[in-house]
Structure formats: structure tokens, C-alpha cells
Amino acid sequence: MDLWEQACALHLERKFDEAERIYVQLLEQNYDNAGLMATLGSLYVQTGKIGLGIHFLETAVKNGMKQTDVFTNLGLAYKYAGQLKKSRDYFDESIKDNPSPEALTNYSGLFIESGQNEKCIDLCERALKENPEIPIAHWDLGLSLLNEGIWDRAWDEYEWGLKANGIREDRAVLDVPIWDGPVKSPGKTVLVYGEQGLGDEIMFTSMLPDLLKTNEVVYECHKRLETLFKHSFPGVPIYGTREDREVAWAYNHKIDYRIPIGSLGQFYRRSRSAFPGTRYLKADSVDLPKKDKFRVGISWTGGGAKQGRVIKRSIPLSWWKPILNVSDIEFVSLQYTDCKDDLDLMDQLGYPIKRMDEYVKAEDYYETARLVQSCDLVISVATTLYHLAGALGVPAWVMVPHYPSWREANSGGHPWYRSVRLYRSPGVEPEAWRPVIDRVGYDLGELVNQKARRIA
Numbered sequence: 274m275d276l277w278e279q280a281c282a283l284h285l286e287r288k289f290d291e292a293e294r295i296y297v298q299l300l301e302q303n304y305d306n307a308g309l310m311a312t313l314g315s316l317y318v319q320t321g322k323i324g325l326g327i328h329f330l331e332t333a334v335k336n337g338m339k340q341t342d343v344f345t346n347l348g349l350a351y352k353y354a355g356q357l358k359k360s361r362d363y364f365d366e367s368i369k370d371n372p373s374p375e376a377l378t379n380y381s382g383l384f385i386e387s388g389q390n391e392k393c394i395d396l397c398e399r400a401l402k403e404n405p406e407i408p409i410a411h412w413d414l415g416l417s418l419l420n421e422g423i424w425d426r427a428w429d430e431y432e433w434g435l436k437a438n439g440i441r442e443d444r445a446v447l448d449v450p451i452w453d454g455p456v457k458s459p460g461k462t463v464l465v466y467g468e469q470g471l472g473d474e475i476m477f478t479s480m481l482p483d484l485l486k487t488n489e490v491v492y493e494c495h496k497r498l499e500t501l502f503k504h505s506f507p508g509v510p511i512y513g514t515r516e517d518r519e520v521a522w523a524y525n526h527k528i529d530y531r532i533p534i535g536s537l538g539q540f541y542r543r544s545r546s547a548f549p550g551t552r553y554l555k556a557d558s559v560d561l562p563k564k565d566k567f568r569v570g571i572s573w574t575g576g577g578a579k580q581g582r583v584i585k586r587s588i589p590l591s592w593w594k595p596i597l598n599v600s601d602i603e604f605v606s607l608q609y610t611d612c613k614d615d616l617d618l619m620d621q622l623g624y625p626i627k628r629m630d631e632y633v634k635a636e637d638y639y640e641t642a643r644l645v646q647s648c649d650l651v652i653s654v655a656t657t658l659y660h661l662a663g664a665l666g667v668p669a670w671v672m673v674p675h676y677p678s679w680r681e682a683n684s685g686g687h688p689w690y691r692s693v694r695l696y697r698s699p700g701v702e703p704e705a706w707r708p709v710i711d712r713v714g715y716d717l718g719e720l721v722n723q724k725a726r727r728i729a
Contacts, residue, residue, distance in 0.1 A: 420683055
């Protein structure tokens with residue numbers, strides 16, 4: 274096996290560092306080899322070195338490598354870099370002539386981000402017609418269908434995320450089969466394990482009461498949620514070990530089946546009417562003097578691993594003045610990221626916001642839940658916090674971007690929580706948040722006035 278074949282084999286095995294070393298060694302000997310540049314560029318895109326990836330892929334194109342896979346990788350790279358115009362241009366190039374199912378699939382993901390679900394669905398269906406076994410095509414199709422509220426078909430496609438590398442995790446704590454539903458296997462003990470982010474795990478846990486009607490349950494969750502879930506589901510064995518490679522408790526129970534928590538949707542949420550939207554988590558409220566003021570918890574910065582997603586779901590606190598100007602309210606920060614500078618600035622501007630980091634930044638999320646439970650209202654951007662409020666039945670007003678995630682859908686109310694009201698941004702530019710903030714401020718003033726009139 275020559276060096277090129279060795280590097281390609283390592284690349285396919287996802288041994289990226291070893292493959293990169295050989296590619297670079299070969300490039301030093303063949304500095305103008307466009308195919309080598311394109312391959313190295315694709316590796317950099319895969320490993321998150323987007324700038325390097327774009328550099329080598331663009332250079333490869335300039336040197337004559339005008340092939341579908343190169344255009345596809347450039348489309349992906351510019352998508353990750355947040356340059357959607359360039360991304361779309363390259364994706365368009367990638368599907369001009371006899372596009373491969375993979376090229377169609379990669380292009381489809383761009384339209385999830387821009388809320389163009391019909392376009393995404395069309396591309397995915399074209400890809401799957403050519404190759405029905407592409408997990409990412411099924412996954413993208415599922416997300417678009419979820420966003421459109423086509424629940425029955427969406428959940429079936431959502432299951433393909435378990436076959437797509439890095440999307441959903443099928444955690445086999447024990448060698449038992451996947452649960453096949455309440456009709457076929459009632460009365461058995463099912464190991465349910467949490468997945469994805471904290472907000473997703475909280476949201477999907479709304480389906481646990483459905484499962485408990487027919488089956489015994491052992492629940493493995495994120496360690497930060499263990500106390501909260503134990504308080505909410507007494508009698509259910511709950512272990513906060515889903516990030517642990519090995520667990521000691523597995524053989525303490527006779528477990529018949531296992532299932533990731535998100536997969537319960539295919540059994541219990543196949544139509545809009547199947548969403549109860551009612552409270553399912555419980556927490557003892559923090560005992561704090563409220564001085565007869567309406568307590569509003571606020572959060573203004575979204576979380577997430579991708580910086581573009583954080584920016585999309587964040588609103589500078591200094592823009593919140595129409596909300597903070599409403600009188601007779603005790604505002605409490607529920608922002609869990611580092612926000613000292615934001616709060617110091619608002620103090621200087623005459624907008625005091627109570628800080629309670631011992632609850633908000635506690636490792637045990639039950640402490641945060643206690644503070645949220647003490648609030649009369651939560652006002653937030655799209656982040657884990659509003660899932661917590663909705664699950665506790667605390668009223669929450671959530672400002673969501675113009676193109677939200679499938680959880681908030683593109684229109685209508687929130688399907689998972691009755692207590693959550695959505696305020697949708699009318700545009701993608703940052704300034705589009707201004708009228709949203711104004712409306713929330715107006716509605717908050719009306720709410721406080723109504724409360725005052727009832728007391729009087």
C-alpha cells in the first residue's frame with residue numbers, strides 16, 4: 274500500500290490526525306496537486322477546521338477540480354462558517370449535472386436552517402429515491418416534517434438519527450432489544466436513556482408518563498437532571514449516569530427492553546392532539562421574600578456548541594429596556610452563562626436585576642428548577658431554561674428566531690408546553706428583535722396592570 278492509499282484508508286477509518294500527516298507530507302512533494310488539496314480540504318471540514326478547509330478546497334477548484342464532491346464540501350464549509358449565500362452557490366453547482374444522492378442530501382441541510390422545509394423535503398425525497406439507505410437524508414427529512422407538524426411520518430424518519438454518525442446515540446447499557454411499543458410489549462420493564470442536550474431530554478421526558486401507564490421503567494438521565502427527575506417520578510429507579518461508559522446498577526434490575534427517550538415519540542406523539550402540554554416535573558419553590566412584586570426570571574443568551582446557533586438565539590440585554598422599564602417587577606437573572614459584565618452594565622444604567630448564581634449555575638439542575646418555580650413568569654430566548662419552565666408549568670414567554678428549530682416549529686403555539694407563549698421574530702437580521710421586545714414589554718405591562726386591578 275503506497276502512502277496515498279494508506280492516508281485514504283486512515284481517513285475512511287476517521288483517524289484524521291494520522292491521515293492529515295500523510296496528506297501534508299504528500300502535498301510537500303506535490304504542492305500543485307489539486308486532487309490532494311481537495312482531499313485535505315475535505316478532511317479539515319470534517320474536523321471543524323473550516324478556514325483551512327475552505328482554503329484548500331477553493332485552491333483545488335482554481336486548479337481545475339470542478340467536481341460534485343468538491344462543490345459539496347465547499348457548500349458544507351461555507352454553511353458551517355455562516356456564509357449561506359456562498360454555501361448555496363456551491364451547493365447549486367454540486368447538483369447541476371446528474372447529482373448524486375449524497376450531494377442532494379448535503380444540500381438539504383441548508384434549507385433546515387432557513388426554514389424552507391418544502392425544499393428540504395423535496396431534496397431528501399429525491400436522494401432517497403436513488404438510495405433509500407442514507408441515514409442523514411432520512412434525518413433531514415424527519416426534521417423538516419417535524420417542523421411542519423407532520424408528526425406520524427416525521428417520527429419514523431427521526432429514528433434514522435440513530436444510524437447517522439454523531440446525531441443520536443443508541444446507548445446499549447445491556448444486551449437487550451429495542452422496545453417495540455405498548456401494543457406489542459406491555460407490562461415489561463423498559464430501560465429509557467436520555468439523549469442530546471438538557472433541553473431535549475427535559476422535553477422528551479414529557480412522554481415518560483405515557484410509558485408508565487403500560488410498563489415498568491428504569492430511567493438513565495443526565496447527572497444534572499437526576500434530582501429533578503427523582504423528585505418528579507417517585508418510585509421510578511433513576512440514575513444520572515448517561516455520560517458514564519460503565520454503570521454499576523445495570524444488573525440490579527430485570528430489564529427486558531431499552532429505548533432512547535426521543536424514540537418514544539413514534540408511539541406517543543403521532544398527531545398534534547397527542548400532546549397534552551401539561552406539567553410533568555415538580556420542584557419545591559425557593560423560599561424568597563418577593564416584597565409583593567411580580568417576579569420575572571429572564572435569560573437573554575442561548576446556549577449550544579455552534580457559535581452561529583448561539584448568536585441566532587441571543588438578544589443583547591441592553592436591548593431589553595422596553596421589558597425592564599415595566600414597573601412593580603422584581604427581575605431575576607436566570608442566565609447560566611457568564612453574564613457579570615451584562616448585569617454590571619444594567620446596574621449602571623439603573624436597571625437592577627437580582628443575581629442568584631447559587632441556583633442558576635448550580636451543577637444540580639434541581640436548584641435552578643426551584644428558582645424557576647418561584648417565578649410568576651419567565652421571559653427567555655430559546656434555550657434550555659424555557660423547557661424547564663414549561664415542564665414545571667411556569668408561564669414562559671419565549672422570543673424565538675425567524676427560523677426556529679423544529680421544537681418551536683415555524684408557526685402556531687408550542688406543542689410540548691401549554692404554559693409557553695412564543696414571540697416570533699419577523700426577520701433574520703438582528704434589528705428584527707426590536708418589535709418583538711417592544712411587544713413583550715407591552716404585554717408584560719398589561720399583565721402587571723391586570724394583576725394590580727384584581728388585587729384592588
